[in-house]
Amino acid sequence: MIISNYIFIGLLLLVAMTFGLAPIALAHVVAPRKRSRVKEVAYECGVLTHGETWVRFRIQYYIYALLFVVFDIEVVFLFPWAASYADLGIFALVEMTIFLAILLVGLIYAWAKGVLRWV
Amino acid sequence: MLRNLFLVISTLGLACALATVLSRNLVRAGLWLVAFFFCVACLFVLLEAEFLAALQVLVYIGAVSILLMFGIMLTRGVQGTDPTSNPSARLAPGLVAGGVLFLLLSYGISRERGLRTQRSWATTGERPAIEPGTEGPSTPRRDAINNMGKALGVELMSRYVIAFELAGLLLTAALVGAIAVAHREEAFEPSSKGAPASSPAAESASVA
Amino acid sequence: MNVFEGAACAFLWAQSQAVELDFWTKARWALWLLVGFFGIFPGIVAYMVWLERKVAARFQDRIGPNRVGPFGLLQPIADAIKLITKEDLVPGGADGAVHLAAPVLVITSAFLVMAVIPFAVGLAPVNLPSGLVYLIAASSLSPLGIFLAGWSSRNKYSLIGAMRAVAQLVSYEVPQVLATIPVVLWAGSFSLVSIFDRQVNQGWFVASPPGLLGFVILFIASIAEVNRAPFDLPEAESELIAGYHTEYSGMRFGLFFLAEYLSVFAVSCLATAIFLGGGMPIPFLAFPVNLLGESAWSYVIVDAMLLAVFLVKVLAIVFVVLWVRATLPRMRVDRLMNFSWKYLVPLALVNVLVAAVWYELVIRPGAFDAGRWMMGTAVTGPIVAAACWGVFAINRAHGARAPVSEQWPSVGRIGPGVGGRGVSRRGL
Numbered sequence: 119m120i121i122s123n124y125i126f127i128g129l130l131l132l133v134a135m136t137f138g139l140a141p142i143a144l145a146h147v148v149a150p151r152k153r154s155r156v157k158e159v160a161y162e163c164g165v166l167t168h169g170e171t172w173v174r175f176r177i178q179y180y181i182y183a184l185l186f187v188v189f190d191i192e193v194v195f196l197f198p199w200a201a202s203y204a205d206l207g208i209f210a211l212v213e214m215t216i217f218l219a220i221l222l223v224g225l226i227y228a229w230a231k232g233v234l235r236w237v
Numbered sequence: 238m239l240r241n242l243f244l245v246i247s248t249l250g251l252a253c254a255l256a257t258v259l260s261r262n263l264v265r266a267g268l269w270l271v272a273f274f275f276c277v278a279c280l281f282v283l284l285e286a287e288f289l290a291a292l293q294v295l296v297y298i299g300a301v302s303i304l305l306m307f308g309i310m311l312t313r314g315v316q317g318t319d320p321t322s323n324p325s326a327r328l329a330p331g332l333v334a335g336g337v338l339f340l341l342l343s344y345g346i347s348r349e350r351g352l353r354t355q356r357s358w359a360t361t362g363e364r365p366a367i368e369p370g371t372e373g374p375s376t377p378r379r380d381a382i383n384n385m386g387k388a389l390g391v392e393l394m395s396r397y398v399i400a401f402e403l404a405g406l407l408l409t410a411a412l413v414g415a416i417a418v419a420h421r422e423e424a425f426e427p428s429s430k431g432a433p434a435s436s437p438a439a440e441s442a443s444v445a
Numbered sequence: 446m447n448v449f450e451g452a453a454c455a456f457l458w459a460q461s462q463a464v465e466l467d468f469w470t471k472a473r474w475a476l477w478l479l480v481g482f483f484g485i486f487p488g489i490v491a492y493m494v495w496l497e498r499k500v501a502a503r504f505q506d507r508i509g510p511n512r513v514g515p516f517g518l519l520q521p522i523a524d525a526i527k528l529i530t531k532e533d534l535v536p537g538g539a540d541g542a543v544h545l546a547a548p549v550l551v552i553t554s555a556f557l558v559m560a561v562i563p564f565a566v567g568l569a570p571v572n573l574p575s576g577l578v579y580l581i582a583a584s585s586l587s588p589l590g591i592f593l594a595g596w597s598s599r600n601k602y603s604l605i606g607a608m609r610a611v612a613q614l615v616s617y618e619v620p621q622v623l624a625t626i627p628v629v630l631w632a633g634s635f636s637l638v639s640i641f642d643r644q645v646n647q648g649w650f651v652a653s654p655p656g657l658l659g660f661v662i663l664f665i666a667s668i669a670e671v672n673r674a675p676f677d678l679p680e681a682e683s684e685l686i687a688g689y690h691t692e693y694s695g696m697r698f699g700l701f702f703l704a705e706y707l708s709v710f711a712v713s714c715l716a717t718a719i720f721l722g723g724g725m726p727i728p729f730l731a732f733p734v735n736l737l738g739e740s741a742w743s744y745v746i747v748d749a750m751l752l753a754v755f756l757v758k759v760l761a762i763v764f765v766v767l768w769v770r771a772t773l774p775r776m777r778v779d780r781l782m783n784f785s786w787k788y789l790v791p792l793a794l795v796n797v798l799v800a801a802v803w804y805e806l807v808i809r810p811g812a813f814d815a816g817r818w819m820m821g822t823a824v825t826g827p828i829v830a831a832a833c834w835g836v837f838a839i840n841r842a843h844g845a846r847a848p849v850s851e852q853w854p855s856v857g858r859i860g861p862g863v864g865g866r867g868v869s870r871r872g873l
Binding site: 174187190193195202209224233 | 282296386395401406420
């Protein structure tokens with residue numbers, strides 16, 4: 119039964135989180151703790167932090183994330199296609215070629231526009 | 238019984254959604270949204286749609302949340318202390334819009350009639366029985382559950398082939414549109430041009 | 446994180462109401478969880494760290510750890526004790542809860558990935574019908590954890606390191622996932638157990654031109670996904686201190702460290718399971734699997750053989766990863782991103798279609814035979830080679846015409862007004 123497998127996955131999730139949290143909890147008990155203001159300063163190469171840290175970033179990052187989302191969704195379409203290819207045949211191959219060609223146009227557009235250039 | 242289980246997880250999901258809305262810090266709000274997506278994935282598993290659950294995690298937690306975080310890093314409201322965003326001013330219209338949407342949805346869902354051969358699922362208390370396992374003759378529904386990706390692929394390539402190609406077109410259009418918009422914005426920032434990438438100061442062009 | 450835990454608990458309770466489990470399933474799961482995931486996998490990872498230090502030392506003509514125990518074998522234990530007894534520092538401006546949740550999320554992702562790997566016949570923790578999609582979904586959680594680590598530290602270098610790391614991870618996730626699609630296509634299933642079974646009958650999936658290209662893309666992208674050299678820009682210590690985990694000390698840093706090595710192990714297992722035929726020792730023979738009989742002993746012997754070969758293959762891949770680290774210098778950030786989007790993604794897309802052609806030529810006609818394999822190779826081999834050559838040629842031509850920036854030297858012939866300012870290739 120499929121759903122019972124996911125009980126294992128859920129248990130594994132708990133085990134993994136325990137595995138992550140337990141050593142931290144252990145360190146909390148075992149490790150020395152001497153707080154001081156100097157220790158709380160962010161380490162930025164030994165210089166005191168200057169200005170605001172959480173600043174705006176450039177659009178470049180966003181474009182890469184967007185490209186990633188588009189290609190991720192493409193993968194979502196590719197997966198069922200690949201799994202069912204045995205039942206489908208040449209027609210599916212043609213369909214997928216068209217689909218990929220359409221998406222490749224997007225990639226080529228991004229390339230030609232220069233947004234794939236990390237400046 | 239199953240209905241109760243469904244309710245527990247959906248309550249958790251609703252709590253996460255509420256926390257998303259109420260959180261003052263944008264990144265934390267995004268994190269609550271991720272928790273909500275996770276609850277939705279759990280619901281998919283409960284409905285024996287594990288392929289969809291995996292896709293939910295892959296697309297929403299893996300990709301959309303990253304897009305969201307990068308989007309937040311583009312805005313000024315990273316710290317949640319932006320004085321221009323005053324939630325109480327938007328409270329009333331937000332409540333009205335939410336209430337209307339809720340009424341609309343509940344009206345639509347409660348009046349759902351169902352197909353000719355089936356009962357309306359709006360009036361069904363229990364989840365319809367799904368034949369699990371691999372014994373016995375194969376039925377379309379069982380095949381769809383046991384190997385959902387495959388069933389989905391066959392449908393996508395036969396009945397929904399036009400929609401499939403249109404989805405590709407839509408994805409490309411979204412990409413091209415976003416690049417066109419973002420690229421124009423880039424032109425307004427002359428300081429970022431020609432700066433070497435390895436300098437962290439240039440990368441986080443400080444616009445505080 | 447508590448939400449995840451709460452959801453998971455509710456979910457488990459929900460399912461335990463709906464599903465009856467027999468005793469053997471419970472016992473098997475308890476064994477996997479407590480012995481496998483709590484004991485063996487962390488142990489393997491700890492000794493991978495030791496191996497890395499030894500191998501790196503040998504590459505650099507040193508001896509490596511040799512003080513703690515024979516051959517330094519107790520070094521990982523000493524490291525663990527050291528990490529636990531270090532002070533747990535959280536910077537003053539940090540977002541405490543998120544700062545704690547980030548490493549836990551990363552290690553959770555690394556653990557979840559291991560749940561579907563088939564180590565031998567019947568020796569997979571679970572066999573999900575959509576195992577490969579699940580695996581990719583689980584591994585896609587770690588960029589989020591890395592971003593949260595960098596963001597919550599409230600340190601400029603952490604944040605920039607995290608942004609770069611996430612940009613790199615998402616860029617390389619695309620070719621990594623695309624490279625697995627030929628395997629799904631040939632096996633007709635997402636279940637890693639079915640993929641292994643297919644390779645018993647048809648030979649290793651790597652033994653075909655599209656399979657080879659897919660394996661190479663998967664390998665390169667996986668190295669980038671686990672932040673290893675030459676793609677370890679997120680931790681480029683010369684420019685970003687330690688990247689996203691600058692503000693992590695003690696055991697919290699240890700979790701990132703552990704997650705990195707666990708991911709290396711996981712991607713090696715994945716590559717072995719889906720391309721290198723799992724535990725099969727010889728490419729086109731169903732050798733140990735066809736000896737399986739009714740008796741329990743045949744299972745034990747065959748599984749021991751499969752498991753040993755599997756681990757040897759994984760170890761070989763891990764060694765290559767270490768070797769690459771010892772050999773190649775770190776990439777430049779713009780080339781890193783280019784390499785994913787302009788080389789690997791187009792190649793992987795073409796490879797998907799070539800894999801379908803291979804299916805039509807070799808797999809669809811029926812049982813495997815050598816003549817058909819040669820015919821398929823003769824048809825798809827040149828296509829794959831031409832695709833590789835084409836991608837490189839286009840990039841060379843394009844790169845020479847449009848340099849990254851006026852000040853930067855670029856690949857290609859240096860002409861007047863093109864490429865670097867007075868920097869010749871010979872001078873670099």
